[in-house]
Amino acid sequence: MNQPAAISDIPIETCVTPEQEHGERAVFCGLTSIIWLHRKIQDAFFLVVGSRTCAHLIQSAAGVMIFAEPRFATAVLQERDLAGLADCHEEIDRVVAQVLERRPQLRNLFLVSSCPSEVIKLDLENAAGRLNRQYGGRVRFFDYSGSGIETTFTQGEDSCLSRLVEHMPADDSNEPRLLIAGTLPDIVEDQFLRLFGDLGIGAVDFLPARSLDDLPPVGKQTRVLLAQPYLGQTARALIGRGASLVEAPYPLGAEGTLEWLRAAARTFAVDDDRFERVTAAPLARAQRAVALQRKRLEGKRIAFLPDSQLELPLARFLQRECGASLLEIGTPYFDRQSLAAELELLPAGIRIVEGQALNRQLDRVRAAQPDLTVCGLGIANPLEAEGLRTKWSIELMFSPIQGFEQAGDLAELFCRPLVRNERLAV
Amino acid sequence: MELTIWTYEGPPHVGAMRVAASLEDSHLLLHAPQGDTYADLLFTMIARNGKRPPVTYTTFQARDLGADTAAIVLQSAREAAERFKPALMLVAESCTAELLQDQPGTLAAGADLEVPVVHVELAAYSRKENWGASETLYHLVRALLNGREDRSERKPADPARRPRVNLLGPTELGFRCRDDVTEITRLLDAAGVDVNLAAPADASVADLLRIPDADANVCLYPEIAQTTCAWLERKFRQPTVRTVPIGVGATRDFLAEVAEATGIEIDIDKIERNCRLPWYSRSVDSTYLTGKRVFIFADATHALAAARIAREELGFEVVGLGTYSREQARGVREAARQHGLEPLITDDYLEVERRIAELQPELVLGTQMERHIAKKLGIGCAVISSPAHVQDFPARYSPQMGYEGANVIFDSWVHPLMMGLEEHLLGMFREDFEFNDEAMPSHLAAVPGEGYARSGQDDTGTAAEGTPAWAQDAERELKKIPFFVRGKARRNTELFASERGVETISVETLYEAKAHFSR
Numbered sequence: 051m052n053q054p055a056a057i058s059d060i061p062i063e064t065c066v067t068p069e070q071e072h073g074e075r076a077v078f079c080g081l082t083s084i085i086w087l088h089r090k091i092q093d094a095f096f097l098v099v100g101s102r103t104c105a106h107l108i109q110s111a112a113g114v115m116i117f118a119e120p121r122f123a124t125a126v127l128q129e130r131d132l133a134g135l136a137d138c139h140e141e142i143d144r145v146v147a148q149v150l151e152r153r154p155q156l157r158n159l160f161l162v163s164s165c166p167s168e169v170i171k172l173d174l175e176n177a178a179g180r181l182n183r184q185y186g187g188r189v190r191f192f193d194y195s196g197s198g199i200e201t202t203f204t205q206g207e208d209s210c211l212s213r214l215v216e217h218m219p220a221d222d223s224n225e226p227r228l229l230i231a232g233t234l235p236d237i238v239e240d241q242f243l244r245l246f247g248d249l250g251i252g253a254v255d256f257l258p259a260r261s262l263d264d265l266p267p268v269g270k271q272t273r274v275l276l277a278q279p280y281l282g283q284t285a286r287a288l289i290g291r292g293a294s295l296v297e298a299p300y301p302l303g304a305e306g307t308l309e310w311l312r313a314a315a316r317t318f319a320v321d322d323d324r325f326e327r328v329t330a331a332p333l334a335r336a337q338r339a340v341a342l343q344r345k346r347l348e349g350k351r352i353a354f355l356p357d358s359q360l361e362l363p364l365a366r367f368l369q370r371e372c373g374a375s376l377l378e379i380g381t382p383y384f385d386r387q388s389l390a391a392e393l394e395l396l397p398a399g400i401r402i403v404e405g406q407a408l409n410r411q412l413d414r415v416r417a418a419q420p421d422l423t424v425c426g427l428g429i430a431n432p433l434e435a436e437g438l439r440t441k442w443s444i445e446l447m448f449s450p451i452q453g454f455e456q457a458g459d460l461a462e463l464f465c466r467p468l469v470r471n472e473r474l475a476v
Numbered sequence: 477m478e479l480t481i482w483t484y485e486g487p488p489h490v491g492a493m494r495v496a497a498s499l500e501d502s503h504l505l506l507h508a509p510q511g512d513t514y515a516d517l518l519f520t521m522i523a524r525n526g527k528r529p530p531v532t533y534t535t536f537q538a539r540d541l542g543a544d545t546a547a548i549v550l551q552s553a554r555e556a557a558e559r560f561k562p563a564l565m566l567v568a569e570s571c572t573a574e575l576l577q578d579q580p581g582t583l584a585a586g587a588d589l590e591v592p593v594v595h596v597e598l599a600a601y602s603r604k605e606n607w608g609a610s611e612t613l614y615h616l617v618r619a620l621l622n623g624r625e626d627r628s629e630r631k632p633a634d635p636a637r638r639p640r641v642n643l644l645g646p647t648e649l650g651f652r653c654r655d656d657v658t659e660i661t662r663l664l665d666a667a668g669v670d671v672n673l674a675a676p677a678d679a680s681v682a683d684l685l686r687i688p689d690a691d692a693n694v695c696l697y698p699e700i701a702q703t704t705c706a707w708l709e710r711k712f713r714q715p716t717v718r719t720v721p722i723g724v725g726a727t728r729d730f731l732a733e734v735a736e737a738t739g740i741e742i743d744i745d746k747i748e749r750n751c752r753l754p755w756y757s758r759s760v761d762s763t764y765l766t767g768k769r770v771f772i773f774a775d776a777t778h779a780l781a782a783a784r785i786a787r788e789e790l791g792f793e794v795v796g797l798g799t800y801s802r803e804q805a806r807g808v809r810e811a812a813r814q815h816g817l818e819p820l821i822t823d824d825y826l827e828v829e830r831r832i833a834e835l836q837p838e839l840v841l842g843t844q845m846e847r848h849i850a851k852k853l854g855i856g857c858a859v860i861s862s863p864a865h866v867q868d869f870p871a872r873y874s875p876q877m878g879y880e881g882a883n884v885i886f887d888s889w890v891h892p893l894m895m896g897l898e899e900h901l902l903g904m905f906r907e908d909f910e911f912n913d914e915a916m917p918s919h920l921a922a923v924p925g926e927g928y929a930r931s932g933q934d935d936t937g938t939a940a941e942g943t944p945a946w947a948q949d950a951e952r953e954l955k956k957i958p959f960f961v962r963g964k965a966r967r968n969t970e971l972f973a974s975e976r977g978v979e980t981i982s983v984e985t986l987y988e989a990k991a992h993f994s995r
């Protein structure tokens with residue numbers, strides 16, 4: 051295997067075709083998304099059918115444990131389940147009953163499949179169907195895959211939402227409605243709702259909704275605006291139900307948010323004056339807030355290791371709004387449809403690497419010596435110990451970063467390791 | 477299937493990783509899907525290691541299943557051997573790979589890697605982390621030493637040198653293992669005994685080959701080293717020192733056992749003089765510790781030690797005792813009986829919570845799980861065992877074993893009880909007109925500025941006179957801001973508004989202020 055050239059040696063070209071890399075991957079699996087999904091969808095329980103590893107992953111990735119009894123758990127497969135001594139479907143029913151006994155108020159339950167349950171071909175769709183009949187609608191059951199052999203990190207949410215699309219009621223009205231897909235923190239959601247309201251777009255739904263009782267309708271009049279870049283499958287499922295996709299960059303940074311809103315405004319024929327009027331003040335605020343951070347990021351060389359699938363929009367924000375220069379951008383997988391509008395904003399000749407061969411990638415990072423490397427939790431400290439500055443990307447999943455009011459915070463998240471480095475004299 | 481909410485132990489392959497990460501020059505090839513790489517963060521984030529654990533994951537995906545996962549094993553093994561040039565390659569499977577039956581051990585062994593390969597079977601669906609570590613250490617030691625000739629009797633003592641022992645069991649992510657090795661090495665040195673090697677912590681593969689040179693093995697953490705010690709005893713007739721030296725009494729017993737195993741005399745009283753626990757515990761200030769009701773739940777090693785210290789050395793009353801280590805539960809059962817208690821052997825954290833809530837102890841000694849339970853119930857707590865969180869890997873030297881370990885234990889167990897007292901005083905003076913909400917307990921007095929946030933205090937409460945009013949929607953918006961920064965957001969916004977003569981704070985004002993102050 052010949053060593054890829056150092057990042058800085060790559061000539062600037064014009065086309066955006068990701069390079070492919072195959073090898074050892076250092077990314078979480080889709081189960082990880084349960085950590086934010088269970089907080090967003092407050093009336094659902096997530097039951098992973100998996101192994102002790104799966105339980106340990108969620109617990110470790112959550113980092114800070116949740117005090118109350120959480121709304122997720124794992125049904126850990128035992129030797130007797132595998133040896134056929136116990137009937138797995140009976141076992142699922144038993145464990146589900148146990149969960150429901152503990153939480154009699156529970157209305158919705160996700161059965162989440164994992165690598166082990168998928169390798170032994172345990173059919174959770176079948177189980178969900180059976181349980182739905184059994185509980186006669188008192189509790190609703192859904193299934194989706196969060197396994198590491200099928201999904202990468204945030205893709206778990208894609209898998210979950212695309213399943214929910216099947217359960218969304220049909221909308222046969224003639225009134226266009228806006229559907230925002232992708233988990234956003236409540237506070238961000240409310241900010242957007244106000245903006246849409248001011249723009250005169252009144253019919254706005256969110257997927258996931260905070261309650262599964264309020265699953266939004268979908269139909270020919272649905273205009274889907276993705277709030278997260280990892281929802282390719284969900285987008286396709288929505289299109290499959292008649293919806294149309296509004297192409298837009300993602301609402302990260304002042305520019306990203308503006309263009310995202312503008313795409314919606316155009317779709318709903320909001321006139322330009324009104325759009326200017328509504329967005330002017332928050333846009334100016336966002337720009338001011340980013341400008342405050344910009345001086346620290348200007349000219350800084352930033353590399354991304356593949357992780358949350360937010361890499362490209364974040365890179366776009368850092369480059370266009372913060373003046374950073376981009377080295378290699380790793381991404382776990384590359385979904386051209388979901389990223390089309392982002393690619394237009396990125397500079398030509400950018401180096402995108404899809405997939406991962408961990409050690410070769412780390413070699414390239416070492417050779418390039420970026421000012422900041424955005425990477426997963428397991429790799430951050432080792433790179434720091436080698437004298438590199440890092441931003442661990444899972445924090446970006448847990449903090450409100452989208453929208454005008456958070457643009458400054460987003461920039462600040464990247465500044466912090468640099469500022470800290472300047473301060474420390476040890 | 478078993479309903480699991482939080483787990484005390486990870487899967488067995490995490491135990492194998494801990495052994496590999498402890499050793500200096502081995503590498504673990506783990507046949508596992510990508511998500512299993514989360515385990516790296518246990519080492520790099522929780523224990524703050526500056527290096528990734530020496531593990532290569534095969535990270536096969538669904539599309540590989542139909543094709544050839546075995547080929548991925550081979551390629552990963554070759555690449556790892558070439559890149560890391562380990563002295564030895566451990567090979568194991570995580571839960572998913574165990575189902576594939578690719579036999580990665582056989583594959584790697586047949587791959588002409590020019591490095592010895594040791595395969596460990598990990599029984600992912602019936603066993604857990606500590607067992608995995610124990611098996612890995614055992615298979616490793618056995619693979620390296622089984623070819624040696626068996627001894628039919630003990631190695632005769634060599635009068636020309638001091639006796640020497642192996643310290644077996646200290647492992648990465650173990651509770652204070654690193655400091656314990658240092659402390660026990662010093663203790664033994666004072667007793668006239670050398671440490672031949674400690675393993676797996678910081679041992680090289682070449683070191684492991686010297687295990688038979690020692691006169692005895694000290695089994696420091698039975699969860700991890702007991703199986704290996706038993707095999708070495710059979711194979712090389714090396715006696716095992718079984719007392720775990722946590723606490724003053726146990727350290728005395730330990731030294732006595734070392735003396736017996738090595739055939740020397742040790743002046744225990746003289747060594748013990750450095751220990752402050754006995755005097756601190758007798759000083760009048762400690763009277764208030766008498767009969768404090770304490771609940772203990774930990775791995776078996778630390779639970780047993782804690783029960784003895786609590787009763788004999790601090791004068792507490794043990795009201796509950798249990799462990800999550802089923803493999804080592806026997807000793808805990810017995811100890812519980814001696815304390816007149818029903819032992820709690822479980823890995824269901826909710827059961828532990830229920831028991832603690834029922835017993836209402838004044839102090840909880842446990843793992844990070846019990847810390848949560850105790851916090852929730854408002855009870856003081858000290859962490860005494862894995863699983864532990866990042867703050868239980870302290871920067872300062874803080875062993876649990878030996879006499880210095882006893883000093884550390886005195887401080888760290890008594891501290892939460894004292895904090896309780898101070899909180900109480902603070903509560904008493906709450907009504908005092910000089911009482912100021914920004915007051916802090918004196919143990920925090922060195923931290924000026926930030927007010928001491930009392931739990932339960934409503935930081936979204938109505939504004940005082942003279943400050944601008946909050947519009948209802950702005951107030952609602954404020955409540956969405958995380959509680960730990962909400963107070964600051966309120967103060968800043970009010971300041972911003974009054975400086976500008978704004979009488980009613982709207983959502984817009986809130987964000988104007990936020991933008992103004994964010995720099």
Ligand code: SF4
Nearest residue numbers: 113114115844847865
């Ligand atoms: S509360 Fe403490 S022990 Fe628990 S997760 Fe947070 S930091 Fe760790």
Ligand code: SF4
Nearest residue numbers: 079104164165198511
């Ligand atoms: S990668 Fe697979 S086995 Fe591992 S935690 Fe994720 S779902 Fe479970």
